[in-house]
């Protein structure tokens with residue numbers, strides 16, 4: 001308000017009375033106020049920036065924590081592009097808090113102060129300014145509603161586009177191999193065009209809103225001058241007051257007009273905040289245990305367990321069984337029978353729909369997966385390897401492991417041989433997803449990670465996938481040795497692997513699970529006339545024994 005009050009005083013006191021000393025004093029006063037204003041504005045911008053940065057850091061951390069603590073089933077339902085979008089939402093929320101829009105909202109109370117000053121120095125134009133504020137306010141509110149309703153479609157299009165971009169990025173190699181890249185690009189382009197058209201239309205509407213509010217501001221300024229001129233003629237106010245009030249009305253109306261033109265970023269920040277709130281309020285896994293419990297022996301017990309996905313029939317129904325402690329156990333069944341589902345339940349990755357699962361005497365429902373992973377280690381069907389030096393990724397699963405433990409684990413998994421032949425050995429840097437190694441080599445590295453954790457229970461989904469005959473033989477010997485002290489569970493379709501097991505669990509596909517010895521079940525399952533479980537070479541098993549002891553210790 002400084003320029004308008006200064007102008008009024010110059011007109012009333014300096015020009016009409018020729019007071020140069022007054023002018024100098026006023027300039028000095030104004031300079032002091034300007035300095036104060038500059039300091040306050042800097043403080044305000046800095047405070048907003050700091051608040052934005054703090055909220056960004058806290059929300060990003062909370063989001064990462066929440067993502068990693070979501071149950072596996074929820075993670076599987078939400079594609080990675082949606083998680084990336086949530087991290088982008090944090091930036092949108094930050095912009096809403098610390099950007100120019102926040103400044104215009106903070107400037108709004110100034111409008112009230114400006115109105116009071118107008119009432120004092122030029123009351124005849126006050127009704128014009130109040131009418132202008134009401135019109136701009138109603139328009140801002142109406143545009144906000146338009147923006148909100150229009151955003152639903154735009155957000156849906158953007159999400160679809162994100163998903164298809166992420167899918168194509170993930171499958172870029174497969175697309176090249178299959179030669180589908182042209183078809184995929186066409187589908188992506190169509191989605192992109194739809195999103196662009198929607199977004200372009202909405203941007204146009206907001207441009208119109210911004211232009212209209214600028215035009216209205218000029219119109220109201222002319223109305224103020226017109227009414228002011230009439231009031232001056234009627235000697236209700238001075239020319240100085242009109243000049244001052246003209247400047248002041250822009251101050252009062254500016255933030256409201258700006259608000260109308262900025263609803264889009266406001267709506268974006270609002271939606272981002274709502275999405276983040278919804279995700280952060282979703283139920284997470286049980287909190288980490290504060291009491292350190294004794295290591296279990298590795299006995300798993302299912303008590304009347306049923307499990308059903310959101311759609312489809314029950315994968316498991318009223319299953320009761322006991323596995324371990326110790327021994328090698330094979331889970332068999334046809335494709336889609338429910339083997340992976342059973343192992344996810346055994347690993348504490350899924351919670352049963354009904355019934356309870358115990359490891360020794362502990363009900364597994366009380367533990368988050370991160371606590372259970374010290375006791376139950378898993379080798380998934382698909383191996384994912386983080387980029388970076390091999391040794392760093394190996395040490396990630398057990399930061400206290402010294403070099404000799406790492407090497408022993410790699411010898412056990414069969415990875416030591418090929419790592420030693422690499423020019424940079426254990427320091428070799430691998431690309432995203434383990435680019436630079438073969439599928440079998442990656443599986444051996446993942447096995448080494450599993451051995452490094454030394455859990456009481458090892459669950460391996462198709463462990464010999466991608467392994468050559470000799471590597472499979474060595475792995476089976478190692479697993480048999482480990483099974484002397486640990487519970488080893490393998491999911492397999494291979495007769496050779498199943499034959500190395502002590503117990504067989506047949507997931508029948510109708511929700512039930514049969515169990516028995518290999519001699520009882522394998523002939524039926526593999527259509528053999530007589531049971532002939534192929535023994536694993538006893539020699540190699542014996543050779544592996546000392547190393548197993550070392551890694552397990």
Ligand SMILES: Nc1ncnc2c1ncn2[C@@H]1O[C@H](COP(=O)(O)OP(=O)(O)OP(=O)(O)O)[C@@H](O)[C@H]1O
Nearest residue numbers: 309310311312315334335336337338339340341342
């Ligand atoms: N996320 C899911 N949502 C709904 N149904 C699912 C989901 N995952 C698996 N299923 C269904 O549950 C059943 C069991 O799946 P599961 O992956 O356990 O089979 P599997 O025995 O491991 O099969 P495979 O030998 O092919 O790996 C299948 O019919 C499958 O279609």
